[in-house]
Amino acid sequence: MRHIITATVEDASGVLNRITGLLARRSFNIESITVGKTTKEGISKMTFVVDLDSANSAEQLIKQLNKQIHVLKVNDITHQDIVARELALIKVKTSKTSRAEIQSLIEPFRTRILDVARNSITIEVTGGLSKVDALINLVKPFGIIEVSRTGLTAFVRDTSSK
Numbered sequence: 001m002r003h004i005i006t007a008t009v010e011d012a013s014g015v016l017n018r019i020t021g022l023l024a025r026r027s028f029n030i031e032s033i034t035v036g037k038t039t040k041e042g043i044s045k046m047t048f049v050v051d052l053d054s055a056n057s058a059e060q061l062i063k064q065l066n067k068q069i070h071v072l073k074v075n076d077i078t079h080q081d082i083v084a085r086e087l088a089l090i091k092v093k094t095s096k097t098s099r100a101e102i103q104s105l106i107e108p109f110r111t112r113i114l115d116v117a118r119n120s121i122t123i124e125v126t127g128g129l130s131k132v133d134a135l136i137n138l139v140k141p142f143g144i145i146e147v148s149r150t151g152l153t154a155f156v157r158d159t160s161s162k
């Protein structure tokens with residue numbers, strides 16, 4: 001089962017390497033990792049999407065991560081109400097006849113066209129994993145030259161105003 005784990009960590013050299021090493025040693029399959037600075041000086045946030053076989057594995061992973069130096073807080077947000085997004089850049093083959101068709105197909109996804117060349121178009125899409133996957137599958141018949149995905153970033157939705 002896919003789990004979304006967030007970790008608040010000190011922004012120090014080697015933290016990402018130690019955490020990915022821990023995951024590799026425990027044979028956890030990492031689907032994606034995103035890391036970025038927070039508004040607090042010296043603090044970063046990591047979001048992992050990992051494939052785990054049971055709830056015990058999630059508990060074990062969280063315990064192991066919490067033992068790591070520079071890790072401040074770890075949460076499994078898989079079953080919580082979250083806000084989650086991914087960014088993808090997709091370079092698609094085009095011709096004079098297919099460019100307009102591609103543009104009309106991608107419009108409902110609220111994409112941005114970042115680059116247009118003679119034989120390709122580069123599309124930016126932001127959204128949930130299913131939205132990104134759906135767009136990739138939609139343009140696949142035209143010929144995908146390259147795809148670059150950021151991986152999922154997420155946090156728990158604020159429920160205090162409800």
